[in-house]
Every structure is written in C-alpha cells, then in structure tokens.
Amino acid sequence: MTEADLDLRLVRYFAVVAEHRHFGRAAEQLRIAQPSLSRQVRRLEQQLGARLLDRTPRGTALTEAGEVFLPRAKSLLRSASRAAAEARAVARPNRIVIGYGNGLIVTQAAQAMRRSHPDAEVHTRHIDFSQPHAALLDREVDAVVARLPFPTSGLRVTLLYQEPRALVVSREHRLAGEDSVTLDDIADEPMPRFPGTDPAWTAYWRLEPRPDGSKAPEGPAINALEEKFEVVAAGQAVVVTVRAAARMRPDLVAIPIEGVEPSHVVLATRAGERSRLVADFARLAEQHITEAPDV
Structure with missing residues (x-):
C-alpha cells in the first residue's frame, strides 16, 4: 500500500x-x-x-x-x-492569530490591530514556552511574542525589549536580604529540573554551564512552570526567572544577578511571510510592546 x-x-x-x-x-x-x-x-x-x-x-x-x-x-x-x-489561511486572508508566552501582554498591540483593520478577525492565544516554533510552522498562530531561547529555524525574529533575569528565593532564604548575587553565591543552590524540555531552554534558565563548566545542583522535578514557585516558597530550590514574575507572590523575593545577560522578548513570524496583516502587526508590536508589564 x-x-x-x-x-x-x-x-x-x-x-x-x-x-x-x-x-x-x-x-x-x-x-x-x-x-x-x-x-x-x-x-x-x-x-x-x-x-x-x-x-x-x-x-x-x-x-x-x-x-x-x-x-x-x-x-x-x-x-x-x-x-x-x-x-484555511488562503481561504481566510483577513484573519490573524497572535500568540503570546507566559507573563507577556499583547493586548495593546492587538487592540491597535483591530482599530487599524476593523474588518479583520484578530485573535489572541496563549502559547506554552515550548511551542512558539511548532505553533508558527504548523500555522496554529501567525505571530508570537515570546522569550528566547526557542528554535528559530524558518522564522523571522525581531527583538522587542530586554528584561533582567533575577534569582527568586523564599523570604526565609539566606540570600533574601541581598541587593544582588553572583554565580559564585548560588553555586551550591539546587534548581528545579524540567524533564522533557528543550536542552537550550533548560540551560538558559539554570545558568548552565557555570564559569567552571559545572551544572547547577539538581532540585525537584517539575512539570509546569507554575510549580516552580511552590518549590521555591517551600525552600526546596531557587529559580532564575524575570524579575516581574516574582512580584505576584508575597512570600518570594527577586534578587538581581550580576554578570548575566537579560532575557530577550521577541516577535517571531514565519520567514517569507507575505500576509499584510502579519506585516502590520509586526509594526504595531514594535510600537506597543516595548517593556515588561508592570505586575
């Protein structure tokens, strides 16, 4: 057959x-x-x-x-x-689906898109941190606002803004009162494991490899990003994330990390994309998505 x-x-x-x-x-x-x-x-x-x-x-x-x-x-x-x-895309040229990652807000840009194209269907959709590349190539979405790293082959990527990364610890942690920390300060601190995730993504958020080539000590395995703050609050691990993410919980503290490059928030679209709607949204995203949301 x-x-x-x-x-x-x-x-x-x-x-x-x-x-x-x-x-x-x-x-x-x-x-x-x-x-x-x-x-x-x-x-x-x-x-x-x-x-x-x-x-x-x-x-x-x-x-x-x-x-x-x-x-x-x-x-x-x-x-x-x-x-x-x-x-479906050919049959419905006046439709655009805008994806966005965890903790990112596209409302202002999407609303501007609706005002600019009142006859178009403008939809927004949350995309898991591991899915921007597949969601774009599978045409589940037409544009994605997300944090690097993720695979970018076959995509056009535009930097929107940078967001400092920080160490998040419980308020009872020995480092909670520090103004900043270095990689040496956290050399022995366990960090959660994310089984099945992209190795590049895992290494980026676990700050690996360290200057001496080592990896972060292994902490609890977690299956969802939301779980990471629970293990931190319980004193079982520390995590690296963007500083704004820790503001949602009063039992956590975010501390700046010295010598670590910031997180890059980008707009990703398919390479060679010809859609007028996608081009217009890219322009509006660069105008309206310029800084981290004030949580």
Missing part, C-alpha cells in the same frame, strides 16, 4: 496509544470506547501488514515495526495539519 492509502484517523489513533502506552488512557483522550480503539489499531496493523503494538496486562509496548513507524506517523500527521492550516 502507499502513503496515500493510509487513513489518517487510524494513524492518529495509533500515535495516541503509542504516546500513552495504554489503550484505556488513549481511549479516554480520544473520547471513544476502548474496544473500538483496539479494533481501529488492529485495522491499521492489517493495512500495513505489521504488528505495531504488543498488548500486555500492564500496558502496551511498541514492537520494532512500531518504533520505526511512530516518528513517520507523527510526521505524516504534522504534514496533514499544516496542509489544512495553509488551505
């Missing part, structure tokens, strides 16, 4: 089962009955002439064929999603 013969719905079902390694959890996410999901995956296996999954009482494991097929299945699903998004 050829790639064109594959049913994308069945490919997606397989990809979700492979992600969860469990038919029950996959069926719950897909909102279909588990027996039906099992039948659909078996149908895909029959079409391919290869067993993709081994079913066991404890869960599901990929076969050797499944290991080979999974990355290609994901690529196929991404290509189909991008093709559909590109078709």
